[in-house]
Amino acid sequence: MTIEDVAGKAFSKERFDGLLADAVRGPAGVPGVVAMITDRDGNVYEGSAGERAAGFGDPMSTDSVFALFSTTKAITGTAVLQCVEEGLLDLDAPAATYVPEIGELKVLDGFGNQGEPILREPKREITTRMLMLHTAGFGYDFFNESYNRLSQEHGQPSVITCTKAALTTPLLFDPGEKWEYGTNMDWAGQVVESIRGQRLGDVMRERIFEPLEMTDTAFSMTPSMKDRLATIHQREADGTLTPLVGFELPAEPEVHMGGHGLHGTVGDYMKFIRMWLNDGAGSQGRVLSQETVAAATKNGLEGQHVGLLPGVIPTLSNDAEFFPGVPKGWAYSFMTNEEVAPTGRPAGSLAWAGLANLFYWIDRQSGVGGFWATQILPFADAGSVGGYLDFESAVYR
Template identity: 55%
Template sequence: MGPRSIDSRNVESAVRTAIDAAVTGSPRVPGVVAGVTTDKATLTLAAAGVRAIDGTDPMTTDTVFAMFSATKAITATVALQLVERGLLDLDAPAKEYAPRLRDIQVLDGFADDGSLRLRPPASDVTMRQLLTHTAGFGYDFFNQDYRRLTRDHGVPAVISATIESISTPLLFDPGTRWEYGSSMDWAGRVIEGVTGHRLGDVMSEHLFSPLGMSDTSFDLTDDLARRRAVLHHRAPDDSLSPNHKWKMPDDPEVQMGGQGLYSTVRDYIAFIRMWLNDGLSDSGEQILRPETIVEAGRNQIGDLTVTKLPGVIPALSHDVDFFPGVPKSWGLSFLINDEDAPTGRPAGSLSWAGLANLYYWIDRRTKIGGFWATQIFPFVDPTAYDAYLDFETVVYRAID
């Protein structure tokens, strides 16, 4: 059950204080947009700062962000819709839907000459394993072996959004470990194989349109580009450098289900609200069945452990360990904190993030969720991440 009543004015005031502090402190973030919603309505949507540290265009509530891994939950939602329609079996070999997976092997280390030692996997990758990061795929910025693939063997980085960039060997036999990586990009390929349509078109018809997410797309249209926040990099001395030229690849070979969307906080909290509201859109359309929502929020990896992610490429990410000491599991496809978090987030809540310091949570017990958006590398930037934790904490204090 959620709280008996929530005074939106308390939440709005608390969030305004938090985001203003984030853009005026030292060090600071250039700009931020933050939103909070219940299962029924947006409580607050607020912006502070600027879109680029060297400019004057203000952050606004319709600012567009590269979502990076906040894309993953959206891809998972479309996959679950296909399961409900009887078109997708989570436990069938995923190669039935994405034939390129037939060629994927397991990396058994490197020979003395640096060549790859490869072997067939002990079992086929399933869609459930793709959704739970237990298939065996990794990322080069979190795994040293994958880093060797991109650095020494010419494998393109996943940001290139090519088939070759995700056709990497597995790090282990499917289902035997948890390793965060490019599984959700393959999940997107499975969705395309099932439907016969590009991932973005499936999302648009079955998710974005009924949820009113009109600013969410794999394509950076002129309208979205005019409102886009600039990606920044924070140096070790805490200085910030804008990269005005960076954007996702235009017309990518692969519409990356793990990282490729642009969106706004306004759109994303409509998505969060659907998860809080047992799968219902604001207009009453059933996007997912209530029982699917419940199942997606359950631990899907059994006794496997969600591990700390080492920052292998420091320019892209610090080490990642959300709420150290709090046991965590993985659903379809969210991180689950299995005990209460220090921010006030109760056990069983869903969450994840995007590489440029975007963070969200979905608390179905209290019926509240939020999204915090910046555009800063590396991931888990102490200034941006601590400001997000402050944001989440003040929200829970405001509704207590």
């Protein structure tokens, strides 16, 4: 199915270019944006608008490089699924089988009178399936007050440091009890590294990026990628944008963070989206089997749901929820909308986002997907979210 079939009318590049231009205008405008749409055969729209860094004059372009943040997660999930396909990983075995340190973590049962963490043994072991579904008990300090308290009062390092110490946190609840968005996929990446005996970036390059011809995606940027890097901006309380020059993930990270550590171009990510539209097939070989894709794209949460992400650290995230009122689940490893979304996205589609206001969706039913990339904090920026929703809606209307 082509983009013309989805939209029910002739595709207009000018129409989508106009949406990007609108997004950079006005007091709530974004500094710069890259957005693309693909069908099963290739990109049907590529566009950019604005600047890589507000006020510096360097135009945003379709080959600009972004900190991908949590859009990294689905790529790590793919590396996990490849291990399952090869019989190297049992999703329901204790994750400590592969990464012993994860079996040493305790559950946080609040704080004592002196502010000390109260810890206890978990009732059950964490499995890799729980990591893939975000039910293992991990959180993020910018979405969870207890983790934020550990950071503020006990020096727990931020995940942005990309260190093992940043991952070594207590659990917020007993594994499997509920859905909580957090560092699960960073740990899943550690499972992959243990099984493969390689760093996660090397596994991804050999088994995902090369078959998909993704040459501009990595945990450590090449000089060419650094030259094209878009700057992260802070949206101030008055709506103005401040370029956070020098605010970047570590150039040579201690840990290849499977939850947020990649840099890449939107064009590269479209190749990854296309692989999911094509049942696991890439331009230079198969990445996943058709059977794995079918199983991995189903909601894996039973009696649980994806809800509001509360913005605990205002400089990093606002309160955020995708399509309030629409029931949402989690697959391996994407959000699923269980009913038709207000944009027109069919039920059962896949999607997620990145902290600096990057958003993508994968509509396997219609054979279309898209990506909207900005570099703005806090998450759920009204200007970027509004532009993205208009962009996606235009595909279906």
